[in-house]
Amino acid sequence: MPPVLHGFDPTLLLVLNLAGTFVFGLSGGLKGVSARLDIFGIIVLAVVVGIAGGITRDVLIGIPPQTIRDWRYLAVGVAAGVITFAAHPALKRLERPILILDAAGLALFCVTGAATALDHNVGAVEAIVLGAITGVGGGALRDILVREVPVVLRSGLYAIPALAGAAVVAIAVESGTRNLVWPLVGAAVCFAVRMAGIYFDLNVPTASPREDET
Amino acid sequence: MPPVLHGFDPTLLLVLNLAGTFVFGLSGGLKGVSARLDIFGIIVLAVVVGIAGGITRDVLIGIPPQTIRDWRYLAVGVAAGVITFAAHPALKRLERPILILDAAGLALFCVTGAATALDHNVGAVEAIVLGAITGVGGGALRDILVREVPVVLRSGLYAIPALAGAAVVAIAVESGTRNLVWPLVGAAVCFAVRMAGIYFDLNVPTASPREDET
Amino acid sequence: MPPVLHGFDPTLLLVLNLAGTFVFGLSGGLKGVSARLDIFGIIVLAVVVGIAGGITRDVLIGIPPQTIRDWRYLAVGVAAGVITFAAHPALKRLERPILILDAAGLALFCVTGAATALDHNVGAVEAIVLGAITGVGGGALRDILVREVPVVLRSGLYAIPALAGAAVVAIAVESGTRNLVWPLVGAAVCFAVRMAGIYFDLNVPTASPREDET
Numbered sequence: 138m139p140p141v142l143h144g145f146d147p148t149l150l151l152v153l154n155l156a157g158t159f160v161f162g163l164s165g166g167l168k169g170v171s172a173r174l175d176i177f178g179i180i181v182l183a184v185v186v187g188i189a190g191g192i193t194r195d196v197l198i199g200i201p202p203q204t205i206r207d208w209r210y211l212a213v214g215v216a217a218g219v220i221t222f223a224a225h226p227a228l229k230r231l232e233r234p235i236l237i238l239d240a241a242g243l244a245l246f247c248v249t250g251a252a253t254a255l256d257h258n259v260g261a262v263e264a265i266v267l268g269a270i271t272g273v274g275g276g277a278l279r280d281i282l283v284r285e286v287p288v289v290l291r292s293g294l295y296a297i298p299a300l301a302g303a304a305v306v307a308i309a310v311e312s313g314t315r316n317l318v319w320p321l322v323g324a325a326v327c328f329a330v331r332m333a334g335i336y337f338d339l340n341v342p343t344a345s346p347r348e349d350e351t
Numbered sequence: 352m353p354p355v356l357h358g359f360d361p362t363l364l365l366v367l368n369l370a371g372t373f374v375f376g377l378s379g380g381l382k383g384v385s386a387r388l389d390i391f392g393i394i395v396l397a398v399v400v401g402i403a404g405g406i407t408r409d410v411l412i413g414i415p416p417q418t419i420r421d422w423r424y425l426a427v428g429v430a431a432g433v434i435t436f437a438a439h440p441a442l443k444r445l446e447r448p449i450l451i452l453d454a455a456g457l458a459l460f461c462v463t464g465a466a467t468a469l470d471h472n473v474g475a476v477e478a479i480v481l482g483a484i485t486g487v488g489g490g491a492l493r494d495i496l497v498r499e500v501p502v503v504l505r506s507g508l509y510a511i512p513a514l515a516g517a518a519v520v521a522i523a524v525e526s527g528t529r530n531l532v533w534p535l536v537g538a539a540v541c542f543a544v545r546m547a548g549i550y551f552d553l554n555v556p557t558a559s560p561r562e563d564e565t
Numbered sequence: 566m567p568p569v570l571h572g573f574d575p576t577l578l579l580v581l582n583l584a585g586t587f588v589f590g591l592s593g594g595l596k597g598v599s600a601r602l603d604i605f606g607i608i609v610l611a612v613v614v615g616i617a618g619g620i621t622r623d624v625l626i627g628i629p630p631q632t633i634r635d636w637r638y639l640a641v642g643v644a645a646g647v648i649t650f651a652a653h654p655a656l657k658r659l660e661r662p663i664l665i666l667d668a669a670g671l672a673l674f675c676v677t678g679a680a681t682a683l684d685h686n687v688g689a690v691e692a693i694v695l696g697a698i699t700g701v702g703g704g705a706l707r708d709i710l711v712r713e714v715p716v717v718l719r720s721g722l723y724a725i726p727a728l729a730g731a732a733v734v735a736i737a738v739e740s741g742t743r744n745l746v747w748p749l750v751g752a753a754v755c756f757a758v759r760m761a762g763i764y765f766d767l768n769v770p771t772a773s774p775r776e777d778e779t
Contacts, residue, residue, distance in 0.1 A: 172714065177721015192625065197406065199415025201627025208690035262422035277496075282705075284714055286386065286498055293391015411620065413629025476636035491710075500600065500712055507605015 141252035141310055145317060150249070154191075155213045157245035158204070160238045161275045162187035162217025167234075169221070172283040176222045182282060183218030184211060190274030194250050194267050198257050236335050239276060239288075243299050244328040247272035248320045251303035252310075261307040268303025269296060272327070294334025302327025355466035355524055359531060364463070368405075369427045371459035372418070374452045375489045376401035376431025381448075383435070386497040390436045396496060397432030398425060404488030408464050408481050412471050447549075453490055453502075454545040457513050458538040461486035465517035466524075466534065475521040482517025483510060486541070508548025516541025569680035569738055573745060578677070582619075583641045585673035586632070588666045589703045590615035590645025595662075597649070600711040604650045610710060611646030612639060618702030622678050622695050626685050664763050667704060667716075671727050672756040675700035676748045679731035680738075689735040696731025697724060700755070722762025730755025 142150055165186025169179035188204040188211070195202040204210040250271025254264035273296060277287035289295045305323035309316070356364055379400025383393035402418040402425075409416040418424040464485025468478035487510060491501035503509045519537035523530070570578055593614025597607035616632040616639070623630040632638040678699025682692035701724060705715040717723045733751035737744070 169718070172718075174714075174718050175721055177724055178718035180721075181718055181724055196410055196624055197416055197419045202625055205625045205694065206687055206691050208688060211690060211694060259420055260422060262425060263420050266419065266425055281495060281709060282715060282718060284498060284712060286388075287496060290383070290386075290388050290392035290395055290496060293389055293394075296391055296395055410624055411630055411633045473634055474636060476639060477634050480633065480639055495709060498712060500602075501710060504597070504600075504602050504606035504609055504710060507603055507608075510605055510609055 139315075140256045141306065141315060142249070142317075142320060145320075151209075153245055154249060155209060157242045157249070158187035158210050158213045159217050161190070161242040161246075162214045163221055164238045164242065164276065165279050166218045166221025167238075168279050168283055169218075174283075176218075179222050180215055180218030182279060183221060184214030185282065186275040186279040187214035187217060188275070189278040190246050190250065190271045190276075191253075193274040194253060194271040197267060197270065198254060198259065200257060233335075237332075239295075240298070240328050240331040240335070242275070243272040243295075243331055244302055244324040246275075247299040247302040247327050248306050248323045251306040251323070252320065255307060255310050261311045264307045264310075265300055265303045268306065269299035272299035272302070292334070294331065294337060298327040298330035298334060301330050353529075354470045355520065355529060356463065356531075356534060359534075365423075367459055368463060369423060371456045371463070372401035372424050372427045373431050375404070375456040375460070376428045377435055378452045378456065378490065379428075379493050380432045380435025381452075382493050382497055383432070388497075390432075393436050394429055394432030396493060397435060398428030399496065400489040400493040401428035401431060402489070403492045404460050404464065404485045404490075405467075407488040408467060408485040411481060411484065412468060412473065414471060450549050451546075453509075454512070454542050454549070456489070457486040457509075457545055458516055458542040460489075461513040461516040461541050462520050462534045462537045465520040465537070469521060469524050475525045478521045478524075479514055479517045482520065483513035486513035486516070506548070508545065508551060512541040512544035512548060515544050567743075568684045569734065569743060570677070570745075570748060573748075579637075581673055582677060583637060585670045585677070586615035586638050586641045587645050589618070589670040589674070590642045591649055592666045592670065592704065593707050594646045594649025595666075596707050596711055597646070602711075604646075607650050608643055608646030610707060611649060612642030613710065614703040614707040615642035615645060616703070617706040618674050618678065618699045618704075619681075621702040622681060622699040625695060625698065626682060626687065628685060661763075665760075667723075668726075668756050668759040668763070670703070671700040671723075671759055672730055672752040674703075675727040675730040675755050676734050676751045679734040679751070680748065683735060683738050689739045692735045692738075693728055693731045696734065697727035700727035700730070720762070722759065722765060726755040726758035726762060729758050 162183035166179050166183040168186075169182040172178075174182065191204045192202040195204075247268045249268075251264045251268025253271070254267035255261075259267060273287075273289040276295070277289050280287040302323040305326055306320055309319035309323075376397035380393050380397040382400075383396040386392075388396065405418045406416040409418075461482045463482075465478045465482025467485070468481035469475075473481060487501075487503040490509070491503050494501040516537040519540055520534055523533035523537075590611035594607050594611040596614075597610040600606075602610065619632050620630040623632075675696045679692045679696025681699070682695035683689075687695060701715075701717040704723075705717050708715040730751040733754055734748055737747035737751075
């Protein structure tokens with residue numbers, strides 16, 4: 138059985154994965170700026186956020202993490218950190234763009250994560266969870282590192298889209314079709330649900346009174 | 352050499368493991384409630400706490416994590432989260448039951464964790480540590496995710512019982528006996544020491560003045 | 566191809582690794598004291614800080630973590646915790662020695678970490694990153710566990726020396742030389758840069774106004 142994303146051009150897949158790493162890296166870098174880290178901390182956070190989801194997925198599948206062995210992912214993460222630092226003054230108060238970049242990365246990674254899991258003979262339910270972890274893992278670690286409760290815990294409208302996007306891929310593959318439209322649909326579903334969620338989110342009770350010291 | 356827990360009925364072992372996942376999941380869900388997470392966050396936290404210890408053990412042994420590949424563990428974790436959310440108003444102020452549920456899960460997991468480690472040719476000392484990690488890993492991650500110092504660090508009366516329960520199993524196996532009474536004794540020892548510790552704990556100096564903002 | 570550190574006496578390497586685990590353990594124990602953990606928490610933190618970097622490296626390479634399977638590392642970590650606890654009153658206000666011990670452990674681990682990575686056919690860039698992770702992983706986890714932003718994020722003068730030390734080893738090996746002077750040079754470079762950084766650090770803007778509650 139060929140890989141789930143077999144029909145896609147390998148170069149396109151690589152570019153997409155690097156792009157996802159880059160936008161997650163920007164999200165990490167922006168969080169580093171808002172936590173007032175110096176340039177080194179911002180770069181480290183950008184790299185970590187960019188590659189942590191995929192690494193967690195690979196560890197959970199039980200295969201050697203791929204991104205840590207590929208200097209291009211590391212380079213893209215560093216670039217995201219440097220760019221974030223350079224654009225620091227302009228980006229400082231942009232909380233909303235962080236969420237949108239997160240949504241784009243989330244859509245990319247939940248689909249490629251689910252595909253990778255399915256390629257390693259993981260069941261459909263588990264592939265959905267692993268796809269979601271690929272998407273949310275970087276952001277969760279980002280928040281832990283700057284001592285915030287991970288956004289994935291604070292709002293289901295972060296986990297739900299990742300699960301939905303991964304589910305589209307997993308259900309399609311389990312149904313026997315490897316039509317390449319489904320990964321695209323999965324990514325679109327994830328992004329749309331997440332974008333809708335960002336607005337709906339405003340009305341969901343989340344913050345704890347206990348956390349007002351943050 | 353058959354597995355350490357070979358003589359136990361496989362269905363019984365599965366039920367016990369799922370039960371342990373469930374009570375840890377409740378513990379995670381209750382922490383999510385007290386941290387005022389929404390239902391999605393509560394479910395995620397329940398699943399994470401339920402399976403994190405076993406996953407950490409498997410990663411440290413160097414085998415593919417089993418629970419992430421078994422939808423039943425995921426389903427039980429989700430169920431624990433949903434039930435916690437539904438019982439939310441009644442459970443909100445129940446700090447003590449969280450500890451008792453933790454103790455039960457701790458007893459189950461330190462024994463099965465040590466047995467799994469021994470099945471993979473790990474030495475006795477290491478199996479004890481891995482058994483304890485299986486027991487305390489979920490709770491530690493739970494606390495980290497809601498920004499508390501892990502209970503395992505705040506009180507030795509959490510790590511000690513897990514080590515004791517795992518030690519009973521490891522010592523028995525290293526002594527050449529695979530009598531199934533020893534895993535039961537190990538679980539009982541862990542639970543009893545932990546329960547005793549909860550009371551003794553009241554007199555151990557733990558909290559830092561620095562942490563009074565929590 | 567023999568291992569990178571092949572020419573070193575195996576016993577010497579073991580002793581150095583155990584020594585690195587010990588000083589990292591002291592660093593962890595001292596952090597536990599300053600966080601007012603009890604003796605059990607201090608021991609757990611000492612063990613975790615001592616072995617976490619190497620375990621993270623092994624997981625990222627995709628090999629079974631070695632230190633968790635070797636009771637000597639566990640014993641050294643426990644010893645570091647006990648000694649820290651015993652010296653508790655005298656060490657309480659010694660923030661500077663924590664940093665110096667960290668620097669020594671950092672120098673040891675970034676070199677052995679890079680060497681281990683190179684031994685597993687990881688590329689030079691990735692070996693540098695893995696060497697740095699071996700050095701900074703323990704300290705990062707230490708800080709997360711006591712709810713501080715990891716020092717590696719707060720100051721590039723922590724990550725930079727680890728990267729520099731690992732780079733010396735990786736570049737030497739990639740250049741075809743396995744002269745044993747290079748690991749020594751790498752460790753010296755890491756230690757010197759880190760020591761210099763501790764002073765320079767005083768003038769780098771790091772702390773966030775938001776974190777003044779810590």
